[in-house]
Amino acid sequence: MRTYVAAILADIHVGSMFALWPRGFPDSRGGSYFLNAGQQYLEGIWAEGLKVCPPLDLLLFNGDVIDGEQYHQRKRYLVDPNIECQTDAAEVLLKPWVDKLKPTGALYWTKGTKYHENGGSAWVSTLARRLGAVPDKLGDFTRFWLNLDIDGVKMDMAHRQSFFMRYRSTPLERELDFDITQGELKEGVADLVIRSHVHKFHVVADELRQAVSTPGWQLQTEFAVQSVSPNRIGPRRLGFVLLYITPHKKERGLLPIRIEPVTFPHPRLEVEHASIGKTSGGNAANP
Numbered sequence: 001m002r003t004y005v006a007a008i009l010a011d012i013h014v015g016s017m018f019a020l021w022p023r024g025f026p027d028s029r030g031g032s033y034f035l036n037a038g039q040q041y042l043e044g045i046w047a048e049g050l051k052v053c054p055p056l057d058l059l060l061f062n063g064d065v066i067d068g069e070q071y072h073q074r075k076r077y078l079v080d081p082n083i084e085c086q087t088d089a090a091e092v093l094l095k096p097w098v099d100k101l102k103p104t105g106a107l108y109w110t111k112g113t114k115y116h117e118n119g120g121s122a123w124v125s126t127l128a129r130r131l132g133a134v135p136d137k138l139g140d141f142t143r144f145w146l147n148l149d150i151d152g153v154k155m156d157m158a159h160r161q162s163f164f165m166r167y168r169s170t171p172l173e174r175e176l177d178f179d180i181t182q183g184e185l186k187e188g189v190a191d192l193v194i195r196s197h198v199h200k201f202h203v204v205a206d207e208l209r210q211a212v213s214t215p216g217w218q219l220q221t222e223f224a225v226q227s228v229s230p231n232r233i234g235p236r237r238l239g240f241v242l243l244y245i246t247p248h249k250k251e252r253g254l255l256p257i258r259i260e261p262v263t264f265p266h267p268r269l270e271v272e273h274a275s276i277g278k279t280s281g282g283n284a285a286n287p
């Protein structure tokens with residue numbers, strides 16, 4: 001009974017100061033950049049993730065590999081706003097994951113959001129080509145929507161999903177329902193729907209079908225703290241998802257894919273201990 005192993009990585013956001021940057025990688029202005037404390041933490045868990053990732057039959061990059069131009073924040077939180085530099089840095093980071101592919105394996109790649117990747121979509125597609133992604137029929141190395149058949153097991157992958165702060169099963173249930181309405185257009189409904197963008201791992205399953213939301217690799221951003229209230233949308237865990245795909249199980253009426261998250265904790269948030277009520281001296285403002 002053949003089982004294929006796949007890994008899904010998404011929302012890596014290379015270029016963000018809250019995300020990975022290759023140590024020592026030069027910026028586009030001829031300078032060098034020192035990793036901040038958060039990036040050093042990410043560097044460690046990225047290496048740990050690579051270590052535990054088994055040899056792969058399938059590697060899936062599901063969008064927002066780069067952070068893009070960040071015009072809402074006037075590029076304030078970018079390591080480097082140059083998209084060519086961001087994609088070059090992403091190549092250094094992603095190459096060891098591509099090296100996890102067996103000689104018979106394949107890399108597929110979807111596009112991220114307009115906000116993060118559209119301005120650099122040609123750069124991202126070029127990066128996908130350089131890393132050996134399978135092109136679509138039009139010759140694009142990144143897709144908006146990937147419908148993939150693996151010996152009869154059908155997967156439907158796209159970057160975006162609706163964002164619910166609570167009731168996180170609901171968007172995935174909706175995706176499974178919407179997929180039924182599209183099934184006849186694409187050789188049958190999906191056994192697994194894969195969505196990203198919300199940076200949180202979650203699974204919804206019934207007897208025959210599953211939907212998974214992937215974690216990301218970006219630390220809590222300024223946007224996450226300021227968009228509504230600081231405790232709403234920041235990630236608790238970071239990492240990726242492994243899939244064990246056994247087509248023979250589907251023939252027996254069983255779920256054909258086992259989903260295994262590989263995640264690491266978000267660093268603890270800073271708690272400030274008030275320096276008041278002490279008798280030994282003054283304070284910073286009035287020593």
Ligand SMILES: [Fe+2]
Binds near residue numbers: 011064199
């Ligand atoms: Fe993202």
Ligand SMILES: [Fe+2]
Binds near residue numbers: 011112113197
């Ligand atoms: Fe996204």
